Amino acid sequence: AVVSTQSGHYGRAGIFLLSLIHIQDNIYLSGFFFSVLLNFKHIYLYVAPAYFVYMLRRHVSFTKPPYLDMLGLMKLGGTVIAVFTVSLGPFLRHLPQLLSRLFPVHRGLCHAYWAPNTWALYNTADLLLDKVYHF
Numbered sequence: 001a002v003v004s005t006q007s008g009h010y011g012r013a014g015i016f017l018l019s020l021i022h023i024q025d026n027i028y029l030s031g032f033f034f035s036v037l038l039n040f041k042h043i044y045l046y047v048a049p050a051y052f053v054y055m056l057r058r059h060v061s062f063t064k065p066p067y068l069d070m071l072g073l074m075k076l077g078g079t080v081i082a083v084f085t086v087s088l089g090p091f092l093r094h095l096p097q098l099l100s101r102l103f104p105v106h107r108g109l110c111h112a113y114w115a116p117n118t119w120a121l122y123n124t125a126d127l128l129l130d131k132v133y134h135f
Contacts, residue, residue: 012041031076035083
């Protein structure tokens with residue numbers, strides 16, 4: 001079990017590295033690998049805004065005259081959409097449940113558990129405010 005867990009961990013890191021390696025020479029392959037990575041582990045979502053800005057910047061030029069590579073943007077968007085369609089397509093009927101399990105924001109950040117760090121203070125304030133304002 002330990003070997004398979006570590007293999008999975010390093011496998012995702014390998015996909016991330018493949019995405020980074022190809023970001024300069026083949027942005028579409030990089031977008032493909034990053035999309036696959038997001039489908040394996042959604043924790044990498046925090047890197048997505050940086051990828052989005054970088055990849056958008058590769059297709060938009062602010063020189064005179066400004067330039068927009070619309071065909072390139074469509075190819076990149078199609079690549080990303082294709083990966084997510086293949087990955088999430090079988091679960092379209094259950095997409096709301098899938099999203100609520102991936103992003104359980106309705107339970108709060110602490111999931112109502114005390115922690116031996118600053119989140120314990122946050123949790124206390126959250127519970128008190130909930131009692132006062134009855135959200």
